[in-house]
Amino acid sequence: MKKEKKAVILFSSGLDSTAVLYYALSKGYKCHCLIFDYGQKHDKEIKSAVKIAKLLKADYSVVKVSLPWLKDSLTNKNKKIPVHKTISGIVPSTYVPGRNTLFLSFALSCAQSINAKSIFIGVNSVDFSNYPDCTPAFIKAYNGVLKALKTAIRVKTPIAKMSKAQIIKLGIKLNVPYELTWTCYNGDKSPCGKCDSCKLRAKGFREAGVRDPILKSSEE
Amino acid sequence: MKKEKKAVILFSSGLDSTAVLYYALSKGYKCHCLIFDYGQKHDKEIKSAVKIAKLLKADYSVVKVSLPWLKDSLTNKNKKIPVHKTISGIVPSTYVPGRNTLFLSFALSCAQSINAKSIFIGVNSVDFSNYPDCTPAFIKAYNGVLKALKTAIRVKTPIAKMSKAQIIKLGIKLNVPYELTWTCYNGDKSPCGKCDSCKLRAKGFREAGVRDPILKSSEE
Numbered sequence: 001m002k003k004e005k006k007a008v009i010l011f012s013s014g015l016d017s018t019a020v021l022y023y024a025l026s027k028g029y030k031c032h033c034l035i036f037d038y039g040q041k042h043d044k045e046i047k048s049a050v051k052i053a054k055l056l057k058a059d060y061s062v063v064k065v066s067l068p069w070l071k072d073s074l075t076n077k078n079k080k081i082p083v084h085k086t087i088s089g090i091v092p093s094t095y096v097p098g099r100n101t102l103f104l105s106f107a108l109s110c111a112q113s114i115n116a117k118s119i120f121i122g123v124n125s126v127d128f129s130n131y132p133d134c135t136p137a138f139i140k141a142y143n144g145v146l147k148a149l150k151t152a153i154r155v156k157t158p159i160a161k162m163s164k165a166q167i168i169k170l171g172i173k174l175n176v177p178y179e180l181t182w183t184c185y186n187g188d189k190s191p192c193g194k195c196d197s198c199k200l201r202a203k204g205f206r207e208a209g210v211r212d213p214i215l216k217s218s219e220e
Numbered sequence: 221m222k223k224e225k226k227a228v229i230l231f232s233s234g235l236d237s238t239a240v241l242y243y244a245l246s247k248g249y250k251c252h253c254l255i256f257d258y259g260q261k262h263d264k265e266i267k268s269a270v271k272i273a274k275l276l277k278a279d280y281s282v283v284k285v286s287l288p289w290l291k292d293s294l295t296n297k298n299k300k301i302p303v304h305k306t307i308s309g310i311v312p313s314t315y316v317p318g319r320n321t322l323f324l325s326f327a328l329s330c331a332q333s334i335n336a337k338s339i340f341i342g343v344n345s346v347d348f349s350n351y352p353d354c355t356p357a358f359i360k361a362y363n364g365v366l367k368a369l370k371t372a373i374r375v376k377t378p379i380a381k382m383s384k385a386q387i388i389k390l391g392i393k394l395n396v397p398y399e400l401t402w403t404c405y406n407g408d409k410s411p412c413g414k415c416d417s418c419k420l421r422a423k424g425f426r427e428a429g430v431r432d433p434i435l436k437s438s439e440e
Contacts, residue, residue, distance in 0.1 A: 066284050067326075069333040098329030101365060105325040106287075109318030113289040132369045141361070141368035145321060148361035149352045 005029045006116035008107045013048035013182045015201060016122030016159060019167050022174035023158050024120050032114060033060035034107055038067055039075040041187045048182040063106055072096050074185060091130050094185060100133035104142055111153045119155045127164035129196050164204025179213040225249045226336035228327045233268035233402045235421060236342030236379060239387050242394035243378050244340050252334060253280035254327055258287055259295040261407045268402040283326055292316050311350050314405060320353035324362055331373045339375045347384035349416050384424025399433040
């Protein structure tokens with residue numbers, strides 16, 4: 001009997017992590033999705049993520065993370081999500097301190113417990129928001145921690161060097177249900193179209209030459 | 221006006237982290253204690269930690285961490301805490317996968333939010349339980365992550381190379397109220413005296429030539 005390949009997937013139902021989940025499944029991994037509830041205003045993504053995990057019959061855990069000290073605009077109800085364009089080299093107010101480090105650490109704990117050797121994360125350093133925890137240097141350093149812990153677990157970043165358009169094309173090839181994904185930082189009924197995340201998504205679909213089904217369904 | 225030095229302290233009310241908290245205070249740091257509720261059977265340590273933080277008028281947060289996948293004996297009610305002696309090179313069943321990595325990641329998030337430059341952790345690799353997340357290699361690798369994130373925050377380990385007896389002597393010098401600290405892995409009214417953690421504590425007090433006040437008060 002072939003040994004089962006297991007992976008833990010950091011999964012938010014956004015374009016990137018959904019493509020990564022479908023990618024890992026296509027490579028034969030049995031996936032355990034970690035979905036985080038960290039006080040994000042766009043908690044709609046949690047429901048979307050659960051919906052997609054159930055659709056795929058993938059294991060999942062919704063992990064509640066309490067970070068009472070946060071002051072960023074993504075979790076703070078008194079702060080507006082900025083509408084300005086991403087400026088190269090500037091970390092925007094939507095950056096949640098320590099977010100991916102924390103998420104990877106939960107994934108490590110989960111991976112060690114279920115005997116998974118891979119952690120997949122949808123970080124990307126091409127069309128991204130200048131978050132310092134999405135860079136190749138960060139992932140390399142985090143894998144250094146996994147080595148120091150003498151585990152065989154490694155973080156894998158299959159879309160790190162792809163443009164948003166390339167990620168969308170990969171997702172289409174893998175039958176990602178884009179109408180179920182959620183990207184917008186504002187947790188309203190339909191995407192705001194103004195936040196950084198909406199803008200990067202729109203740019204990606206435009207460059208991929210594909211219509212975003214989420215816009216179609218919200219217009220209907 | 222002299223700028224305030226801030227630090228985040230991983231604080232469990234055990235011998236090691238209590239000595240570290242008192243050490244950081246003695247060095248002039250304004251301390252924010254992070255106290256973790258991660259499903260440990262010895263949740264008595266949480267109350268002890270809050271009591272000590274209040275006594276010191278230090279800021280503190282009790283952070284609830286949900287790790288539903290854990291199977292170790294420290295959090296699993298169906299598994300007994302082992303009574304055997306620590307064996308060199310063997311990781312015991314009380315090892316909680318990813319624990320210090322997670323705790324440091326919460327500390328990073330907190331430190332970035334409150335503008336602290338230091339994270340203090342009471343890891344020790346002399347009288348310890350062979351946990352891979354207590355070694356100098358692990359701390360070095362974690363500081364590598366902090367560098368990759370381009371933060372000025374660093375993890376500090378003032379008692380890493382001290383024996384348990386040396387830590388206890390340091391604590392006595394700094395007026396640590398040992399009667400309030402909690403070490404035992406079993407969450408009963410008095411320490412069991414049999415678990416690894418109790419044994420290391422007893423060895424430390426014996427070698428320091430001091431009577432452990434917690435034993436005295438439990439005998440009364």
